[in-house]
Amino acid sequence: MSFGPLVPLRSADQGGGVTQTLSPKNGTGALPVHPVRRPPRVHPAWYVAAVTFVTIVGAAAFASLPGLLIDPLHAEFGWSRGTIGLAVSVNLALYGLTAPFAAALMDRFGIRRVVVCALTLIAAGAGAAVLMTEPWQFVLSWGVAVGLGSGSMALAFSATVTNRWFVARRGLVTGLLTAAGASGQLVFLPLLSWIVDRHDWRPAALTVALAALVVVPFVWLLLRDHPADVGLPPYGAKEFVPRPAPVSGAASRAVRVLRDAAGTGPFWLLAGTFAICGASTNGLIKTHFVPAAHDHGMQITAAASLLAVIGVFDIAGTVASGWLTDRFDSRRLLAVYYALRGVALMFLPLLLAPDVRPPMIFFIVFYGLDWVATVPPTIALCREHYGEDGAIVFGWVLASHQVGAGAVAVVGGMARDAFGSYDLVWVASGALCAMAALMALVIRRRSETPGSPEAPETPVAATA
Structure with a gap:
């Protein structure tokens, strides 16, 4: 029967x-x-979002360290900046390439198990880095181990939590969870720069390992996989949603989703714009801003503090972008974000100096507001075009983000070795951002795209 x-x-x-x-x-x-x-006064989805926020904050320590390691490793081991940038590039690339598989693994084994394993891998890689004596060991520990672990904690994690637990306010929640990484940077970057400046880079690496381990029991005890686990519908939903059966074949599903999405124009435009986003943030500013400022006579702690200020305004900018994404055309938002970012990068070579001056503060404030403001509209477009597969598609789009970041991490270091400054890299990245603004405007709406998958309607209509 x-x-x-x-x-x-x-x-x-x-x-x-x-x-x-x-x-x-x-x-x-x-x-x-x-x-x-019966739904309680405060829906458990908000508690899950809070746990996810704190988890990403704790794991963000690993993202704060690479830019602080370039000068100490160059001084201690004599490695070129291009060689050090290679390990950072591997880290950033694996961060992105792991994301779509991590999203599929979360569907198979649950969010909690995948996140706990990722945090443990980050701790192991950061701890092993203190024993290295050769460049390949840095590539293996920081590039491969931390890259794989951080990829499983990537923005696909935020997208999965948002898709499962929220129907209403998805843009706002996406902005909040994206801002968690900036909050972690705010917490850890000044601390890590102080440790590197006063006590060497090894205690800083151990601090990263400890931060990841501290979050593990917090995740295991408090994070829940699905609203059905607590007997409630997702926030904003009118009907109960049963917990889906575990999806087997995580790797094959991730590849299948990539194959299907690669046959559509919006995927390549989103991947291209997000690659430029990664190149102009993680690959360029996060990796090379501190050594570039140091080239101009600025103290490492002062330069690191400026990056921390980016983290402060990143929170406000990302949350505001999530709010705007619930109300306006995501394509036009992306075009504005990329265009303004490109203009800012063009002016950066004129702003670097031994001391922190008002124009530099203005640049830092603006760049903070714009840093990952691109994430909520990008996730919204992935959801609009690819429906239930949107989180995995965003994982692949995020992979392009990290490939772009990794490429500039290497090229930026090579340019510094070859020309003695980063000026050419700033200008070239600004030109790429102008290209991304044009690409964002070319993306079609789902109703305008022939053969695009049906996607559920968002609870708040997007208007322009």
Whole structure:
């Protein structure tokens, strides 16, 4: 005997507080019943978002360190900046390439297990780095181990949590979770720069390992995989959503989603713009701003503090971008973000000096507001065009972000070795941002794209 689609059967107790959903017959012939509780005053989705935020903050220490390592490693081992940049490039590339598989693994094994394993791998890689004596060991520990672990904690993690737990306010929540990385940078960057300046780089690497390990029990005890685990519909949903069965074949699914998405124009435009986003943020500013400022006589701690200020305004900019994404055309938002970023980079060579002057502060404030403001509209466009596969598609788009970041991490170091300054890299990156602004405007809406997958409607209509 077989059963058709699930039919929710609603029955109220004397208090009117219980709803039940029948699922298909299990192996014993019984019909399992999933109780659905009356929504509490504060939906548990917000608690899950808070746990995710704190988790990303704790894991963000690994992203704060690479730019601080270039000068100390060059001084201690004599490695060229291009060689050091290679390890950072591998880290950034694996960060992106792991993301789509991590999103699929979360569908198979659950968010909590994948995140715990990722944090443990980050701790192991950062801890092993203190024992290295050769460049290949740096590539293996920081590039491969930390890259794989951080990739599993990438923005696909935020997209998966948002897609599962929220129907309303997705743009706002995406902005908040994206800002968590900036918050971690704000917390750890000044501390790590002080440790590197006063006590060498090895204690700083151990601090990263410790930060990742501290978050592990927090995730294991408090993070929940799905709203059905607590008997409630997602936030903003009118109906209960049963927990889906584990999806096997995570790797094959990620590849299949890539194959299907690669046949559509929006994917390549989103991947291209996000590659330029990575090149102009993680690959350029986060990796090379501190050594570039040091070239102009600025103290390392002062330059690192400026990056931390970027983290302060990053939070405000990303949350505001999420709010705007719920209300305006994501394509036009992206075009504005990239165009303004390109203009700022063109002026940066004129602003670097031994001391921090008002024009540099203005640049830092603006760049902070714009840093990952591109994420909420990019995720929204992935969701609009690719529906339930949107988180995995965004994982692949994020892979392009990190490939772009990795390329500039290497090229920037090589340019510094060859020309003695980063000026050419700043200008070239500004030109790339102008190109990204034009690419964003070319992306079609889902209704304008022939053969694009159907996607669920967003709860708040986007208007321009």
